Amino acid sequence: xxxxxxxxxxxxxxxxxxxxxxxxxxxxxxxxxxxxxxxxxxxxxxxxxxxxxxxxxxxxxxxxxxxxxxxxxxxxxxxxxxxxxxxxxxxxxxxxxxxxxxxxxxxxxxxxxxxxxxxxxxxxxxxxxxxxxxxxxxxxxxxxxxxxxxxxxxxxxxxxxxxxxxxxxxxxxxxxxxxxxxxxxxx
Numbered sequence: 001x002x003x004x005x006x007x008x009x010x011x012x013x014x015x016x017x018x019x020x021x022x023x024x025x026x027x028x029x030x031x032x033x034x035x036x037x038x039x040x041x042x043x044x045x046x047x048x049x050x051x052x053x054x055x056x057x058x059x060x061x062x063x064x065x066x067x068x069x070x071x072x073x074x075x076x077x078x079x080x081x082x083x084x085x086x087x088x089x090x091x092x093x094x095x096x097x098x099x100x101x102x103x104x105x106x107x108x109x110x111x112x113x114x115x116x117x118x119x120x121x122x123x124x125x126x127x128x129x130x131x132x133x134x135x136x137x138x139x140x141x142x143x144x145x146x147x148x149x150x151x152x153x154x155x156x157x158x159x160x161x162x163x164x165x166x167x168x169x170x171x172x173x174x175x176x177x178x179x180x181x182x183x184x185x186x187x
Contacts (some may be wrong), residue, residue, distance in 0.1 A: 015039045 013030060016039045020030045030036055046099040 015043055 010019045011022045011027065012019050013036065016030075016036055019028070020026045
């Protein structure tokens with residue numbers, strides 16, 4: 001029976017938002033990689049920051065509730081210390097005057113101006129439109145490449161080695177400290 005092609009299973013890293021092969025080597029390589037480590041540190045910092053912000057909000061909420069409860073208790077205690085109020089004072093609508101209520105003043109409406117500054121020339125706030133002529137520089141003609149100073153074609157043909165007629169220049173003989181007479185005797 002013929003084997004059919006099967007795709008390798010893949011895993012998705014929620015932290016890095018990256019797919020990688022679902023095998024031990026790939027998962028170890030990804031988890032020990034620098035990018036994954038940086039992303040994990042960043043995720044931990046974000047979660048710690050969110051937890052701290054949430055804790056601060058909860059603390060502020062508890063403090064406001066506590067202050068409201070204390071204010072309610074103090075107002076209740078002050079009312080209980082007063083003599084029992086008469087009915088007309090409590091339920092009389094005339095006692096509550098509209099002036100005592102908080103007045104909310106309407107904010108002035110902002111109207112967008114559509115006027116154009118006509119002091120500038122051309123009616124445009126930045127001045128009139130003027131076409132700019134700019135010359136395009138002509139490219140320099142391409143330079144021919146310089147010829148090398150020494151070419152290998154110009155050098156004399158030299159054959160060195162055993163079994164060849166050896167003609168060694170005198171400059172090389174001086175460097176090698178070989179006596180030219182010895183060479184003549186050998187050949």
